[in-house]
Amino acid sequence: MPYVNIKITREGATKEQKAALISGVTDLLRDVLDKDPATTFVLIDEVDLADWGVHGRSVEELRQS
Amino acid sequence: MPYVNIKITREGATKEQKAALISGVTDLLRDVLDKDPATTFVLIDEVDLADWGVHGRSVEELRQS
Amino acid sequence: MPYVNIKITREGATKEQKAALISGVTDLLRDVLDKDPATTFVLIDEVDLADWGVHGRSVEELRQS
Amino acid sequence: MPYVNIKITREGATKEQKAALISGVTDLLRDVLDKDPATTFVLIDEVDLADWGVHGRSVEELRQS
Amino acid sequence: MPYVNIKITREGATKEQKAALISGVTDLLRDVLDKDPATTFVLIDEVDLADWGVHGRSVEELRQS
Amino acid sequence: MPYVNIKITREGATKEQKAALISGVTDLLRDVLDKDPATTFVLIDEVDLADWGVHGRSVEELRQS
Numbered sequence: 001m002p003y004v005n006i007k008i009t010r011e012g013a014t015k016e017q018k019a020a021l022i023s024g025v026t027d028l029l030r031d032v033l034d035k036d037p038a039t040t041f042v043l044i045d046e047v048d049l050a051d052w053g054v055h056g057r058s059v060e061e062l063r064q065s
Numbered sequence: 066m067p068y069v070n071i072k073i074t075r076e077g078a079t080k081e082q083k084a085a086l087i088s089g090v091t092d093l094l095r096d097v098l099d100k101d102p103a104t105t106f107v108l109i110d111e112v113d114l115a116d117w118g119v120h121g122r123s124v125e126e127l128r129q130s
Numbered sequence: 131m132p133y134v135n136i137k138i139t140r141e142g143a144t145k146e147q148k149a150a151l152i153s154g155v156t157d158l159l160r161d162v163l164d165k166d167p168a169t170t171f172v173l174i175d176e177v178d179l180a181d182w183g184v185h186g187r188s189v190e191e192l193r194q195s
Numbered sequence: 196m197p198y199v200n201i202k203i204t205r206e207g208a209t210k211e212q213k214a215a216l217i218s219g220v221t222d223l224l225r226d227v228l229d230k231d232p233a234t235t236f237v238l239i240d241e242v243d244l245a246d247w248g249v250h251g252r253s254v255e256e257l258r259q260s
Numbered sequence: 261m262p263y264v265n266i267k268i269t270r271e272g273a274t275k276e277q278k279a280a281l282i283s284g285v286t287d288l289l290r291d292v293l294d295k296d297p298a299t300t301f302v303l304i305d306e307v308d309l310a311d312w313g314v315h316g317r318s319v320e321e322l323r324q325s
Numbered sequence: 326m327p328y329v330n331i332k333i334t335r336e337g338a339t340k341e342q343k344a345a346l347i348s349g350v351t352d353l354l355r356d357v358l359d360k361d362p363a364t365t366f367v368l369i370d371e372v373d374l375a376d377w378g379v380h381g382r383s384v385e386e387l388r389q390s
Contacts, residue, residue, distance in 0.1 A: 001314060003133055003171060003267040006289075007238065013293060015115050019126065020292045022118030028284040032277050033268065039314070041133060041171065042118035043072065050210050053217030053237035054261060054299070061214065066184060068137040068328055068366060073163065080245050082162050084256065087248030089158040094136075097150045098143060104184070106328060106366065107248035108202065119131060119169070137368065145310050149321065152313030172313035173267065180340050183347030183367035191344065196379060198263055198301060202328040203358065212357050219353040224331075227345045228338060234379070236263060236301065249326060249364070275375050279386065282378030302378035303332065 002029050003041045009059055010046035018044050067094050068106045074124055075111035083109050131169045132159050139189055140176035148174050197224050198236045204254055205241035213239050261299045262289050269319055270306035278304050327354050328366045334384055335371035343369050 004025050022042045029035040049060035057065075069090050087107045094100040114125035122130075134155050152172045159165040179190035187195075199220050217237045224230040244255035252260075264285050282302045289295040309320035317325075329350050347367045354360040374385035382390075 001171065001269060001312065001319070003173070005265045007263040008289075008293065008295070009261060015123070015125075017292050018115055019118075019123055021288060022123055023121045024288040024292065025285060026118065026121035028281060028288070029266075029268075032280045032284065033273060035268070037121045038119070039169065040119065040121070041131065043112055043133070044116040044118075045112075046116075047238055047240075050213055051239040051241075052261065053214075053221065053239075054233070054235065056218045056221035056232045056235070058210070058214055058217055059261070060210075066139060066182065066189070066366065068368070070135045071159075072133040073159075073165070074131060078163060080253070080255075083245055084248075084253055085162045086158060087253055088251045089162065090155060091248065091251035093151060093154040093158070094138075097147050097154065098138065100138070102251045103249070104364065105249065105251070106326065108242055108328070109246040109248075110242075111246075117131065124131070145318070145320075148310055149313075149318055152318055153316045156313065156316035167316045168314070170314065170316070173307055174311040174313075175307075176311075177368055177370075180343055181369040181371075183344075183351065183369075184363070184365065186348045186351035186362045186365070188340070188344055188347055190340075196301065196334060196377065196384065198303070198332040200330045201354075203354075203360070204326060208358060215357045216353060219357065220350060223346060223349040223353070224333075227342050227349065228333065230333070234299070236261065238263070247326065254326070275383070275385070278375055279378075279383055282383055283381045286378065286381035297381045298379070300379065300381070303372055304376040304378075305372075306376075 001039045002035050005043050005045065007045045007047055009052050010048050013046065066104045067100050069094070070108050070110065072110045072112055074117050075113050078111065132165050132171070134159070134170070134172045135175065136172065137175045137177055139182050140178050143176065196234045197230050200238050200240065202240045202242055204247050205243050208241065262295050262301070264300070264302045265305065266302065267305045267307055269312050270308050273306065326364045327360050330368050330370065332370045332372055334377050335373050338371065
């Protein structure tokens with residue numbers, strides 16, 4: 001019954017890459033903690049660069065500087 | 066002062082259905098824990114099928130198989 | 131496959147009350163959106179009064195003033 | 196290494212306002228807890244008015260009544 | 261700069277198992293999306309069985325029935 | 326009606342420091358977005374060092390190496 005939330009910057013992650021994250025995290029939880037894939041939720045959030053801050057600035061700003 | 070976050074797959078939930086979730090959860094917290102509706106937050110997130118994984122695969126994939 | 135997170139202040143909610151929240155939210159999602167209870171996750175977080183702020187002050191402070 | 200998530204209603208917050216939130220929160224964590232801005236994440240989520248409930252109703256409904 | 265939150269039921273996960281989850285998820289994000297481990301946050305939350313609901317009941321109840 | 330969640334490593338943050346974070350974030354949201362302090366929630370989560378990963382390792386491990 002794990003619930004995993006992955007937040008990444010919105011930078012063109014493909015469906016194949018998202019599928020790889022979902023299967024990879026599910027396998028990891030099965031292998032490490034014997035968690036059942038049937039009740040392992042993995043949710044991916046993509047966040048706009050203007051909405052993700054680090055170093056006190058948005059990633060959008062940082063990328064433009 | 067409860068904060069409730071409801072995440073559902075993006076599958077056409079109507080405004081009326083969302084309103085029913087908001088009022089239902091607020092009433093529940095009032096009835097069970099005597100929480101004040103005026104300071105009960107209920108936030109609904111709709112998640113794309115390609116971004117929600119279960120069984121190690123995205124819901125989008127599962128629905129197509 | 132809904133995921134619901136309920137955050138409440140840590141003020142002695144009993145197991146019975148938490149069970150009532152879990153079953154109430156699960157029933158609501160079944161009734162409103164026809165969601166399967168078997169894959170509806172409801173997680174409850176209790177937050178210390180010193181860690182929950184409103185009006186710019188912690189609930190602990192507000193209760194003492 | 197703080198992680199801060201700010202959820203606000205989607206009501207036209209500008210990039211400049213978001214930048215002010217990011218820098219303000221980062222400075223606050225540096226000043227209060229001596230946290231390094233280089234590893235302080237600030238994520239902003241804008242939530243549609245129909246998806247944010249208070250008083251048992253959506254903000255959208257409340258604004259129209 | 262990914263942020264990953266893993267929620268699991270509190271059932272005795274060891275530090276070694278948590279370390280394996282942290283390194284596994286970090287490697288996965290590096291391999292799939294070329295994310296820098298130095299700015300990949302992985303946070304693990306353990307949730308009491310009475311606070312995690314599925315099937316409309318708490319895991320604690322389900323385990324006792 | 327903002328909701329802010331601040332996650333920090335559990336390293337002895339005092340009540341006074343938490344109060345400073347709560348008032349600082351509330352003031353910031355009032356000043357930048359004219360948000361009402363009366364309905365601004367600020368929740369602080371402290372996370373054990375073994376449960377927070379960066380560089381593919383837990384902060385606890387990193388601090389010991």
